[in-house]
Amino acid sequence: MxxxxxxxxxxxxxxxxxxxxxxxxxxxxxxxxxxxxxxxxxxxxxxxxxxxxxxxRRERLVFSSCASHPNQKCEGFCKKCDEPVCFNCVTGPHIGHIVKNVTEIVQNMKEEIKKETEEIEFIILRFAQSVENIDQKVTNMTEKFNAMESEGENLRKSWHEEIDKIFDTLQSTIRKMKDRRLKALKSHQSRLQDSGTKLKRVAKENKKILKSTKVSDITSHKSDLKKFRDIPTDVDVKIPSLNSNTVQGRELSIELGEFKATLTQTSISSLTDEVSILYVRKLLDNAQVIASIPSKIKPLGAIICIGINEAWAQGEDNIIRRIDIHGSLKEKITTEGQSNPADISVTRQGELIYSDHHNHNRKVNIVRQGRIETLITLPQGWHPDGLCCTKSGDLLVSMTTSDDSQTK
CATH class of the missing domain: 3.30.160 (Double Stranded RNA Binding Domain)
Structure with missing residues (x-):
């Protein structure tokens, strides 16, 4: 068969x-x-x-007919005009142009197409191997996450019913982590498969061109190989660990990536127990850049966000600028005096406040509807430094004596 x-x-x-x-x-x-x-x-x-x-049969090149001169074959190729030409073209419209022999051009292009096809076939092989490797990674990752889900269910049974919400959050976190990572793997796998399919078509077409004796088939070839060369064949997706710790009768804790939950139990008397449930969001081990805003302030000093798209920023001059996430200037406030403010902050109502570092002023000012008003005047001998508006609406002001000998 x-x-x-x-x-x-x-x-x-x-x-x-x-x-x-x-x-x-x-x-x-x-x-x-x-x-x-x-x-x-x-x-x-x-x-x-x-x-x-x-x-x-005897194989030989089939020269295309000249569009300008009937019954003439284009055995030359004009480098300046990038088109095939006949003898009459060379002595007519293309006189003085550099004309190459089509046979030589076809041979050179076939060599290039042959090399390209060999590289394509090598890339196809690498992609196919990577697709198989990712298949195994998907299987392993699925098994590990499934085992993690099972472990989470086993831990749930050892905790009090009142903390079910902890495990609901945990399982949701696991599923989201699993979905994100599997999606990343499968997306890359799909990209490799799609690219491999496209390359197979290109390779098939190239082989057809290599067998062709038509000049137009060969000279019209345009290579798309460059965009496939830099596609990574592997993707590294980290799997977090699910950790738990139990101190019998005292503390239960569970941790998965940034998610952490702790149950503590403290004996108050022989009849009463107090149970507290603590959720903790850990800080990242390494900072991550979420957005970069070109402030054009050099050097950049204090900055305070306004919502998610704007911020007040100051430098070493006496101007406080409000910029958006693209760095565009929206508003500017010129402070009293020649020196720059010591610090800036924003109240719960979104009003800008700044501390005037100048010894003679000793003021904390607030900007309302574009006008500067004095909010606090410090006692003689003290000047304000850092500012902080609390969530409850209070204002914290750090202050220092003129000789820097005392702070409060």
């Missing part, structure tokens, strides 16, 4: 129909069956045809 299939794939068919080819036109480089010979000759009466048995 394999032999028959191979034989069937090697049968050369007529270029005008699907019947097996028996004859060959050396002039036009066309395979023909017995029934299509007259059709071929009649369709191209202006040309001579050297039709021989297929086994006696």
């Amino acid at each position: 394999a032999t028959s299939t191979t034989w069937a794939q090697d049968v050369i068919t007529c270029d005008l129909c699907d019947n097996p080819a028996q004859q060959f036109c050396n002039s036009c480089q066309v395979s023909l069956c017995g029934g299509c010979i007259n059709k071929h000759v009649e369709s191209m009466k202006s040309q001579t045809h050297d039709i021989v048995p297929f086994k006696d």
Whole structure:
């Protein structure tokens, strides 16, 4: 059966129909069956045809007909105009241009296409291997996350019913982590598969061009290989660990990535126990850049956010600027005096406050509707430094004596 299939794939068919080819036109480089010979000759009466048995065929380049000079073949290629030309073109519209022999150009381009096809086939192999590796990673990751979910359910049974919400959050976190990581793996796998499919089509087309004797087929080839070379064949997705700790009768804790929950139990008396549930969001081990805002303030001093899209910022001059996330200036406040403010903050109502570091002023000011008003005047000998508006609406002011000997 394999032999028959191979034989069937090697049968050369007529270029005008699907019947097996028996004859060959050396002039036009066309395979023909017995029934299509007259059709071929009649369709191209202006040309001579050297039709021989297929086994006696002679392969040679088929030069395209000149669009400007009937019955002339384009055996040259104009480098300046990037188009095939005939002899009459060279002595006419293309006189003085650099004209190369089409045969030489075709040979060089075939060499390039051959090298490209070899590289494509190598990349296809690498992609196929990576797809298999990712399949295994998906399997392993699924098993580990499934085991993690099972472990979470086992831990749930050892905790009090009142802390079910902890495990609901935990399981949701696990599923989200699992979904995100599997999505990243499968997305990359899909990208590799799609790229591999596209490369197979390109390789097939290149092989067809390599077999072609038509100049136009070869000279019109444009390579898309560059965009596939830099596609990474692997993706590293980290799997967090699910950790738990139990101190019998005292403390239960569970931790997964940034999620951490702790149950503590303190004995108050022989009849009363106090149970407290503590949720903790750990700080990241390494800072992450969420957004970069080009403030154009050099050097940049204090900065305080207003919502999620704007911020007040100050430098070393006496101007406080409100900028958006793109760095565009929205508003500016010129403070009293020549020195820059010591610090800035924003109240719960969104009003800007700043501390005036100048020894003579000793003020904390607030900006209301674009006007500067004094909020606090410190006693003689003290000047304000840092500011902090608390969540409850209070204002914390750090202050220092003029000689820097005391702070409060």
